Amino acid sequence: MADTHAHSVAFVRKDVIPESPPPARQTGVPKWLRENLFSSWANTALTIAAAWAIYMVLSSFLPWILNGVWDASSLSQCREILAGKTGACFAVLTERWHQLLFGFTYPSELYWRPVLAFIIMLVAFAPVLFFDLPRQMLVVTVLFPFIAFYLIWGGPLLTPIIAFLGCVAGYLVFSHYGKANFATGFFGGIAAAFIVWSIGGLLVDLVRPEEPWMTPVPSRDLGGFMLNMMLGVTCVSLSVPLGIVLALGRQSDMPLIKAVCVIFIEFIRGVPLITLLFVASVMLAYFFPPESTVDLFLRVVIMITMFSSAYIAEVIRGGLAALPKGQYEAADSLGLDYPQAMRLIILPQALKISIPGIVNVAVGLFKDTTLVSVISMFDLIGMIRGPILASTEWSGVYWELFGFAALLFFVVCYGISQYSQWLERRLATDHR
């Protein structure tokens, strides 16, 4: 039978035809190119134009980077080495990197101190930013401001200890009396802190050692990107709590508190930051006697904090306004008092809504710290615009220096922005 059949048909295929590859234009790179880049005449034209633009940028930019001179002592020497070719003069970064990062007067043998403070800062912020980490790490966070102060400014060890004890005393008084009466606890806490600080201040002056372990560094000697980081970190972390208080104050039923908050916010928002900085650096000096002037760094911190807290207050007010009235009523019906309702129900939701806005203000604030260069503080931009471009060796180097500054700021600001997106995803409880 099989035999007959075998002869009756000319050919029988005994195995499956192997799969042939799809036509070249329907697969892989060609398909992707055709669908995404050359799907129509208009898209083809745009693709070619874009490719040309990218080529133009890279063809001038890449040689500039790759030919870069990293080892020279001045711009003219850079030009000699390049001998007419295109190329960057990165030698300015290798020679002056420490001035860009720390300013030109911070003693170079003490650079380890701000670096150590920076590392501790990362540890201190971790538990605040990532709340899955063990809560014990918050000890570092609480101690960090005092450690950082001691590391960066130096001086007698007693100063940060007294500052810390003052804060502890204030907190103890507040937690003891604050439960019964908020105002008593609050003002009592402040009074207690001030008593400790003034007694401690006398004590520090009494036992001031001739040569403290940590060489003191005056605020005037701070500079470079370190100054931007210090201003940014201090002002953001101070202005968020202050902004919350202002936002709540603006919603308060008590006319006095409401009026104070509204006037503060509207006044600060109506004044440019640079004006506040000029007031801090120039005008205040007229009103204090020359010996007792408040430290310039502190004056600038106060002004920037005031400025950004007004903005953050408005952002948080937006978050509070977005909550349905039912949430407030639900809190009331549970019998919670005002602090409990705010802490447990209202603020967690309002702050979550406000995250993008707060981050927006924080990023803006961090970049605004470069404005201090106009009041002759040598932050990163001040260092570039002032001493480095005015030195006989490096006068005329722009792109390399400002590119470096842009890179540093981009890294930090992009990090903040990525963190906020992570935070939003992490806190997302709704079903979208």
Place this chain on the structure above:
Amino acid sequence: MKKSILFGALTVAGLAAGGAAAATLDDVKARGKLNCGVTTGLVGFAAPDANGEWKGFDVAVCRAVAAAVLGDPTAVEFVPTTGKTRFTALASGEIDMLARNTTWTFSRDVDLKFEFTGINYYDGQGFMVPKELGVTSAKELNGATVCIQTGTTTELNLADFFRANNMEYEPVPIETNAEAQQQFLAGACDVYTTDASGLAATRATFEDPTAYVILPEIVSKEPLGPLVRHGDPEWGDIVRWTLYALITAEELGVTSTNAAELASGTNNPEVNRLLGTEGDLGAMFNLDADWALKAISSEGNYGEIFAKNIGVDTPVGLARGLNAQWTEGGLLYAPPFR
């Protein structure tokens, strides 16, 4: 009513500042440091080097005063000031003296209540243009865009010059010399105008300095010098005569290398009086007899300071010109030490 309170507060603040200023010499001695205002950076005149040490022509004046008063040329706290903050810093007592190539003008001297203590550089405002523009005289600049630093006398001189010659111009206001330089190179303006010394210094850093010309017209007088607050004539005298000591030292041939040797006594009574071996000039303003010797030994005499920071052998490359001694056809003329 409110106004009077405000003025009252200002008056009190002014009096407080005045009271604090009354004994600047004692303040400086008690502090052990001289607070000296300088620029935030100007090639050749004041800029910190890679080690953070301030160097420059104006810086040398600060160091000489510190050496004369405190005996230590490094006992200076340099306070960088911008064109806008310099006068408030001096008026508020934040700095003891300002050496920030500041032009001596009537209103700054009289109205702002400062005392200019001499002239350490005779400058004048000039114009720089690209050679390809084909301009040979500042009178041909009608309709030009001009890069100009704000808050300086050059801004006012520019307006005066163009108005006097019936010409139009479009100003491009700029904050610092470094920015002006970049704007000018990028073609944002046809002309860059500032003090002629600044133009020369700026042009020296260009990749191709020969492609730019400095026009022959000098349109203003810019006597640059150190200044102090009104109200403390003794301190003003110290700054003034320290500067004159540097100038006189060049005239008399006293340099940083031979000053110590000459201080053991010479046949020239003027040198002896200057270096404190004869007479008691130092004691007249409560300084040591060898105050001038210390000032000269710190950075050298005027000529040495000039040559080291902005002279023809430096990248700035300025000739002495008006800033030569009067004996050599310049304007430097210090009153006699007697």
